[in-house]
Amino acid sequence: MEYFGTIRAPREILFGFGQRRALGAIARRLGRRALVVTDTRLAADADFRAMIADLESAGIVVRIEAGTLPDVPVESAVAAAAAARPFDPDLVIAVGGGSCLDMAKCVALLLSHGGKPQDYYGELKVPGPVLPLIAIPTTAGTGSEVTPVAVLSDAERSLKVGISSPYLIPDIAICDPDLTLTCPPGLTAIAGADALTHAIEAFTAARRPVTDGLTQERVFIGKNAISDQFALRAIALLWEGLEAACAVSTDLTARAQVMQGATFAGLAFGVAGTGAAHAIQYPVGALTHTAHGQGVACLMPWVMDWNRPVIGRELGQIATAIGLASGDDVIPAVSALFRRIGIPPTLSDLGLAQNRLAWVAEQACSIERLIQNNARPIARADMLRLLSSAFTGNRSLMATA
Numbered sequence: 001m002e003y004f005g006t007i008r009a010p011r012e013i014l015f016g017f018g019q020r021r022a023l024g025a026i027a028r029r030l031g032r033r034a035l036v037v038t039d040t041r042l043a044a045d046a047d048f049r050a051m052i053a054d055l056e057s058a059g060i061v062v063r064i065e066a067g068t069l070p071d072v073p074v075e076s077a078v079a080a081a082a083a084a085r086p087f088d089p090d091l092v093i094a095v096g097g098g099s100c101l102d103m104a105k106c107v108a109l110l111l112s113h114g115g116k117p118q119d120y121y122g123e124l125k126v127p128g129p130v131l132p133l134i135a136i137p138t139t140a141g142t143g144s145e146v147t148p149v150a151v152l153s154d155a156e157r158s159l160k161v162g163i164s165s166p167y168l169i170p171d172i173a174i175c176d177p178d179l180t181l182t183c184p185p186g187l188t189a190i191a192g193a194d195a196l197t198h199a200i201e202a203f204t205a206a207r208r209p210v211t212d213g214l215t216q217e218r219v220f221i222g223k224n225a226i227s228d229q230f231a232l233r234a235i236a237l238l239w240e241g242l243e244a245a246c247a248v249s250t251d252l253t254a255r256a257q258v259m260q261g262a263t264f265a266g267l268a269f270g271v272a273g274t275g276a277a278h279a280i281q282y283p284v285g286a287l288t289h290t291a292h293g294q295g296v297a298c299l300m301p302w303v304m305d306w307n308r309p310v311i312g313r314e315l316g317q318i319a320t321a322i323g324l325a326s327g328d329d330v331i332p333a334v335s336a337l338f339r340r341i342g343i344p345p346t347l348s349d350l351g352l353a354q355n356r357l358a359w360v361a362e363q364a365c366s367i368e369r370l371i372q373n374n375a376r377p378i379a380r381a382d383m384l385r386l387l388s389s390a391f392t393g394n395r396s397l398m399a400t401a
Contacts, residue, residue: 004210005226008166008271009146010173020176023051024058030132031091033061035084037104038095039068047179048095063087068103071153074117077103081110093134098142101135105150105168108133117152123219126165135170138179140259141191141293143198143266145173148219159282164219175263177255185246189341192242194293195262197300201275202268203231204311204375220273222373231268232321237261239322246341275374277303283363288351297343298350301335302390306398307375347391357387
């Protein structure tokens with residue numbers, strides 16, 4: 001049913017240069033005691049200190065939690081929630097990259113419902129609303145400011161894990177491209193490539209049979225008419241702005257395009273979900289310790305190649321959106337863009353050992369919520385062929401699949 005669709009989003013999204021200066025007035029509508037979650041570097045940043053001053057001048061009592069670590073180790077979120085509990089916040093504000101936003105979501109959850117993060121792994125395990133949450137991204141990549149997902153690192157599982165619930169969608173997202181101007185080229189590239197991968201996977205996700213209960217039974221419902229609009233627009237924005245933002249950090253137009261593209265991609269995949277590139281990156285990332293955005297972007301052209309027999313229509317629509325002659329040009333063009341901004345083109349270049357391909361295939365296939373959302377089914381033998389292609393750079397290895 002092509003007219004079926006849904007979207008889940010913050011109740012208010014502010015986008016534009018300087019919009020961070022509305023924080024005090026917005027926060028005052030939601031609470032009086034704000035826990036502000038960030039990391040050590042940003043806590044000393046002039047823009048961050050100005051936002052804190054704005055909150056305080058609005059009459060809000062502030063406690064700063066600056067202990068966010070990359071990839072949010074589970075124990076760090078538990079410790080932050082325990083430390084904040086005596087402060088008794090009635091509002092959580094996240095300022096930073098995806099890890100800061102995910103940390104804030106998890107802390108808001110633990111402060112609201114108790115327990116430990118492991119109690120909420122998976123989909124729809126959060127029992128009700130969490131503390132009001134304002135998300136202010138300083139990178140343009142994860143889209144966490146608008147998504148129902150918090151991703152954590154669990155050492156016991158040796159993989160990243162997710163908590164997925166509409167209750168984790170921030171109440172307010174303030175997306176100010178000014179905050180990305182100091183983001184270095186390498187991080188801009190990795191974050192933007194992550195966003196482009198989100199948009200492509202959402203746009204080419206499996207389309208599920210529509211039932212009356214689909215939107216209530218799943219967080220990620222697959223490709224649909226509404227998420228497609230955000231995904232395709234995100235692809236166009238990122239295509240136009242990403243390389244320029246990496247090349248000239250002060251290019252205001254490019255920075256705005258990339259940040260808006262990342263937010264739109266978040267709106268798209270926050271309901272449609274992602275697919276095999278993300279499933280494979282979880283075990284690949286655990287082995288190589290490479291950035292998430294770098295891994296999914298490395299994998300995206302290979303997964304698109306696997307999906308090609310069933311996504312011809314979508315490739316044609318992408319081609320139109322980004323000004324290519326035909327859908328046949330899309331995958332080579334995406335590969336070339338990623339190469340130009342420094343994304344490794346193969347799993348070998350990413351640092352994966354060839355003798356771990358079978359383990360990666362097994363682990364990736366076990367992440368059923370992502371594999372089932374992929375446009376084309378992938379059995380374990382197929383997955384191994386896909387991985388072999390992505391490792392060697394030889395697309396012909398998928399021809400026998």
